[in-house]
Amino acid sequence: MDFRLLFESTPSPYLVIGPDLVIVEVNPAYLAATAKKRAELVGTHIFTAFPDNPDLLTADGVRNLRRSLETVLATGQPDTMPIQRYDIPVGPDGAFEERHWSPVNTPVTGPDGAIRYILHRAEDVTELVAARPSDERLERLEVDLFVRSRELKAANDRLAEAGAALRREHQAKDRFFAAVAHELRTPLSALRAAAEVLSLDAAEHMALGVLDRQVTALTRMTDDLLDAGRVITGNLRVDPRPLDLREVVADAVGPPGLHGREVVVSVPDEPVVVLGDPVRLGQAVGNLLSNAVRYSSAGTPVRVGLVVAAGTAEVAVVDSGIGFDPALTEVLFQDFTRVADTRTGGLGLGLAIVRGVVSAHGGTVTAHSDGPGTGARFALRLPLFG
Numbered sequence: 001m002d003f004r005l006l007f008e009s010t011p012s013p014y015l016v017i018g019p020d021l022v023i024v025e026v027n028p029a030y031l032a033a034t035a036k037k038r039a040e041l042v043g044t045h046i047f048t049a050f051p052d053n054p055d056l057l058t059a060d061g062v063r064n065l066r067r068s069l070e071t072v073l074a075t076g077q078p079d080t081m082p083i084q085r086y087d088i089p090v091g092p093d094g095a096f097e098e099r100h101w102s103p104v105n106t107p108v109t110g111p112d113g114a115i116r117y118i119l120h121r122a123e124d125v126t127e128l129v130a131a132r133p134s135d136e137r138l139e140r141l142e143v144d145l146f147v148r149s150r151e152l153k154a155a156n157d158r159l160a161e162a163g164a165a166l167r168r169e170h171q172a173k174d175r176f177f178a179a180v181a182h183e184l185r186t187p188l189s190a191l192r193a194a195a196e197v198l199s200l201d202a203a204e205h206m207a208l209g210v211l212d213r214q215v216t217a218l219t220r221m222t223d224d225l226l227d228a229g230r231v232i233t234g235n236l237r238v239d240p241r242p243l244d245l246r247e248v249v250a251d252a253v254g255p256p257g258l259h260g261r262e263v264v265v266s267v268p269d270e271p272v273v274v275l276g277d278p279v280r281l282g283q284a285v286g287n288l289l290s291n292a293v294r295y296s297s298a299g300t301p302v303r304v305g306l307v308v309a310a311g312t313a314e315v316a317v318v319d320s321g322i323g324f325d326p327a328l329t330e331v332l333f334q335d336f337t338r339v340a341d342t343r344t345g346g347l348g349l350g351l352a353i354v355r356g357v358v359s360a361h362g363g364t365v366t367a368h369s370d371g372p373g374t375g376a377r378f379a380l381r382l383p384l385f386g
Contacts, residue, residue, distance in 0.1 A: 015120040016108075019073060021046050024117060033124045035090045046120075053087035053096040061086030068105050072118055075157070078106040082146045083125055100129040238277040238360045242385050245272040245281070245313050249306055252285040259293050262301040272306060272313050275385040276361050284357040284365075287350040288317040288378045295376070296321025308384065316379040323369040323376050332367050354380065 007014065013030035015023055023041045031038060034050075041049050047066070052059040061084055068079045081103045087096040101122045108117040246267045253263050274281075285304075292302045296319040303318040324332065333355045351367075358365045363382040369375065 013122055013124070015041070015046070015122070017046055017069070017118045017120055019115055019118075021069060023049060030122070033122070034088055050086070050088060055096065056087060059085075059087065065103065068103070069118060069120075072105045072107050073115060076107050076109065076113075076115060078104065080104045082149070083129065098126070099124060100126045236280075236356050236360050238280050238357070240275045240277055240361065242273055243276055243278050243281075245274050245276075245306060245315065245382070248276075248278055248281045248285060249304060249315060251278075252282050252289055253304060259289065259302070261293050261296075261298065263289070264301050264303045266304070267306040268308060272308055273385045274313055274361075274382045276382065280357045281361070281382075284354045284380060285315055285317070287354045288315075288380070291350055291378065292317050292319035292321065292376070295319065311384050312381050313384055314379050314381045316377055318375065318377045320375040323372050323374040324367075325371060326369060329367050329369075333365070351378075354378075358382070 007025075007027050010027060011029055013033040014027045015030055016025040018024050022043065022045050026036075026038055026041050030036075031041075036049070046069075047062050050061075052062045064081065064084055065086070068081050071077075071079045084101050084103060085098065086101050087098050089095065090097045102125050103120065103122045106119040106121070107115045108119055110116045249265065249267060253259075253265055256263075289302065289304065296302065300320045303316075305314075305316045305318070307314050307316075333351045351365075355365050358380045361382055363380060365378065365380040368377045368379075
């Protein structure tokens with residue numbers, strides 16, 4: 001595409017200004033609007049080329065335009081100015097002529113993110129202003145609107161700064177938890193090895209069973225911290241390959257009694273092939289199953305179903321447990337969240353990890369409950385392969 005041809009053909013008046021506010025380029029529409037020649041403008045500081053009208057005591061065009069350009073350079077964001085009176089010198093004697101403009105200043109950044117140029121567009125609205133009836137109330141309204149727009153911009157800037165600070169805080173939190181998880185793995189491995197050595201001399205000692213269960217629980221929490229950190233930072237690795245999702249479900253459910261609960265499984269007779277990482281998908285289904293067992297009564301079954309529809313495979317885990325408020329559906333998948341029953345164990349990372357794993361496979365996960373005490377249904381959906 002010939003961008004120079006585009007720049008020169010556009011009917012809107014444009015200047016290209018460097019960060020030092022020296023004019024770099026100008027299009028014919030701008031030359032026509034200002035009655036200038038290209039040689040008069042290119043290489044000249046914008047306020048040398050266009051000074052304030054010395055005969056107009058209230059002239060503030062230079063001040064307002066300078067403030068706008070400095071705002072663009074400081075924030076890297078476009079700045080739209082209200083209609084400005086900015087008289088320009090015209091004719092051989094350089095006499096100033098009253099002009100009104102509607103300016104917009106837009107940054108142009110390079111590959112490194114630094115501002116290379118400012119694109120200054122200034123539409124001449126002098127005729128529009130002249131045709132408008134003189135009305136002091138309208139002028140006061142314009143001044144008030146200008147002040148309010150500046151206040152709004154300042155508020156937006158403060159909000160952006162607060163958002164950046166919050167993101168930095170979250171990043172620090174994520175790094176902290178990842179570091180804690182890594183540090184915990186070494187002593188946990190040592191504890192596991194020590195328990196195995198002790199079991200050789202006192203295999204029947206009841207304390208060994210307690211130690212094994214606690215080390216297993218701590219290891220699970222540590223692994224969850226690591227996986228949640230990978231999900232949050234976008235570093236969760238998956239090794240996709242064609243696999244039968246029925247096998248993933250079977251491995252997650254395991255033999256009867258593994259979860260201390262009756263698990264009713266329903267899968268199709270034919271293979272359900274998806275492109276996925278068997279370990280990660282097994283982790284996702286296992287987390288949903290563990291969640292259902294944790295939040296439902298011991299005497300009730302948990303149902304796991306696999307169905308195929310419209311090119312999608314769905315694994316659903318259904319329980320008749322405590323359920324949740326439908327308004328909290330999205331909150332459930334946030335990290336360190338347990339909105340159902342805070343007395344249960346765990347860090348509240350299981351569902352966040354499920355969403356991260358499923359998203360990494362191009363799928364989705366949803367949750368549904370009719371309310372507290374009505375049970376819950378969690379479903380993950382993946383595109384079929386082939």
